[in-house]
Amino acid sequence: MAPHTRRLEPAGYPDSRRTTHDGRRTMKFxxxxxxxxxxxxxxxxxxxxxxxxxxxxxxxxxxxxxxxxxxxxxxxxxLGVEIGGRTVPAEPFETVRANVVTGGPSWSAGAQERLGRVPSFVRGMVKKIYADYAKERGIAEITPSIMDTARAELGLEGM
CATH class of the missing domain: 2.20.25 (N-terminal domain of TfIIb)
Incomplete structure (x- = not known):
């Protein structure tokens, strides 16, 4: 390290490469x-x-x-980064409302389960990508198989 630079670390922490309880590295400001x-x-x-x-x-x-x-x-x-946590308690029928899309394709139980593993702050965008894909192709129900096909065709396999 150059003599005129210093390593910025939180006070009391000798190594800024701390990890979370499950072993992932964390980014801090x-x-x-x-x-x-x-x-x-x-x-x-x-x-x-x-x-x-x-x-x-x-x-x-x-x-x-x-x-x-x-x-x-x-x-x-x-990248699997999570920013913050849930700051408000769950609302009644929250999951149902989140999965209701008027005029769009239906979601199989397996597809809903997979969608539930997507981080909440991008879940709406991911759901829209799959719904648009299904609508454009006349697909009535989104299944995990349809999701796999869409990811491959749309070039989203790394996500």
Missing amino acids: LCVECDQQMAFAERDLPGDGTLAATFKCPKCGRVVAMLTNPMETQLVSS
């Missing part, structure tokens, strides 16, 4: 002024495929925001 690890504060999903997340310094209160465009959001999702 650091307040440069306080040398404190910033805490996740809020996640916003405007519904247009973008993602906004804010982080706050526990010492000085400084807030930073991260905004991703739809392509970046999809990339983050494909």
